[in-house]
Amino acid sequence: MKFDKELIKGGTTMLILNLLSTGDMYGYQMVRELEKRSDNIFTLKEGTMYPILHSLESRGMVEAYWEDSDSGRKRKYYHITSKGKRLLNEKKKEWKIYSNTVNRVIGGAHLA
Amino acid sequence: MKFDKELIKGGTTMLILNLLSTGDMYGYQMVRELEKRSDNIFTLKEGTMYPILHSLESRGMVEAYWEDSDSGRKRKYYHITSKGKRLLNEKKKEWKIYSNTVNRVIGGAHLA
DNA sequence: ATCAATACATAGATTAAGGAGGTATAATTG
DNA sequence: CAATTATACCTCCTTAATCTATGTATTGAT
Numbered sequence: 001m002k003f004d005k006e007l008i009k010g011g012t013t014m015l016i017l018n019l020l021s022t023g024d025m026y027g028y029q030m031v032r033e034l035e036k037r038s039d040n041i042f043t044l045k046e047g048t049m050y051p052i053l054h055s056l057e058s059r060g061m062v063e064a065y066w067e068d069s070d071s072g073r074k075r076k077y078y079h080i081t082s083k084g085k086r087l088l089n090e091k092k093k094e095w096k097i098y099s100n101t102v103n104r105v106i107g108g109a110h111l112a
Numbered sequence: 113m114k115f116d117k118e119l120i121k122g123g124t125t126m127l128i129l130n131l132l133s134t135g136d137m138y139g140y141q142m143v144r145e146l147e148k149r150s151d152n153i154f155t156l157k158e159g160t161m162y163p164i165l166h167s168l169e170s171r172g173m174v175e176a177y178w179e180d181s182d183s184g185r186k187r188k189y190y191h192i193t194s195k196g197k198r199l200l201n202e203k204k205k206e207w208k209i210y211s212n213t214v215n216r217v218i219g220g221a222h223l224a
Numbered sequence: 225a226t227c228a229a230t231a232c233a234t235a236g237a238t239t240a241a242g243g244a245g246g247t248a249t250a251a252t253t254g
Numbered sequence: 255c256a257a258t259t260a261t262a263c264c265t266c267c268t269t270a271a272t273c274t275a276t277g278t279a280t281t282g283a284t
Contacts, residue, residue, distance in 0.1 A: 010239095010240065010241095011214070011240095012240080012241075013240095014218065015214070015217060015218070018217065018218045026262080026263090027262075027263070027264095028260095028261060028262050028263075029262095034217070037216075037217050038213050038216070038217050039213075041209065041210075041213045042213065042217070045241075045242055045243080046262095046263085046264080047241080047242055047243065047244080047245095047264095047265080047266090048240080048241050048242060050263075050264060050265080051240095051241090051264095051265085052240095052241095054264095069261095069262095071249090071250060071251085071261090072249085072250080073249065073250065073261065073262070074249090074262075074263080075261095075262070075263090076262085076263070092218060095214065095218070097153065098153075099211045099214070099215070101150050101151075101153045101154065102123070102127070102207065102211070103211070104149075104150070105127060105130065105146070105149050105150050105154070106126065106127070106130045106204060106207070123271095124271080124272080138231080138232090139231075139232070139233095140230060140231050140232075141231095157272075157273060157274085158231090158232085158233080159233090159234080159235095159272075159273060159274070159275080159276095160271080160272050160273065162232075162233060162234080163233095163234085163271095163272090164271095164272095166233095181230095181231095183230090183280090183281065183282085184280085184281085185230070185231070185280065185281070186231075186232080186280090187230095187231070187232090188231085188232070
């Protein structure tokens with residue numbers, strides 16, 4: 001299914017950008033956060049997340065920086081850029097169109 | 113992104129089954145119908161639809177029969193079975209969970 | 225007569241996402 | 255203290271969904 005142009009294509013990207021829009025985070029934290037915020041409905045897989053994060057970085061949507069935690073453990077934090085915020089807004093718009101249309105089509109009272 | 117079990121996986125299948133739940137249809141007609149019902153947002157590609165239709169048939173979700181149109185042209189109609197209706201209902205439930213969760217996560221008023 | 229529309233179909237390419245595995249350190253538990 | 259679990263990063267390969275491209279054949283319109 002294609003939606004006019006490029007609708008949806010990568011809903012995970014939207015969720016990742018959305019997480020980062022609420023504050024800088026590191027990868028491992030994002031997995032837990034999304035689980036928490038979705039009441040364990042969504043499970044972000046590392047094999048899915050890290051490639052997306054690296055792709056977003058190379059496209060200038062996020063910026064990464066290393067920081068030490070209290071325990072001396074290294075963490076790679078990601079920060080959403082203004083370009084990334086624009087992408088997020090686009091994706092949200094697309095999601096609205098997509099989900100509203102699905103709901104209309106499947107829920108709709110259409111008489112033959 | 114995976115949703116607990118098998119959520120969503122093939123939203124196109126849901127839309128196709130949904131179309132058939134409103135009456136028997138032939139492939140070519142379904143393409144036009146979905147376009148119409150979605151105000152041209154969804155474009156069902158034949159290369160996507162036919163394989164799905166054949167898979168649904170082999171799994172007993174739909175049944176096919178040939179019929180001649182007025183113009184003598186052959187049409188292959190599809191009819192949703194009760195098994196197919198059950199599958200449709202499951203898919204709709206999954207869609208509700210999925211879309212509600214996305215909306216909660218991205219729209220949600222979460223304070224850090 | 226030619227072109228667009230109707231109507232079916234498949235093969236191969238593309239892409240998103242997941243599964244499985246790998247490295248390394250810190251915290252917990254027996 | 256040793257073993258396990260949790261933290262934290264990463265990549266390669268596969269699977270599955272979908273699209274692109276193509277093919278056949280008939281009918282209707284110009």
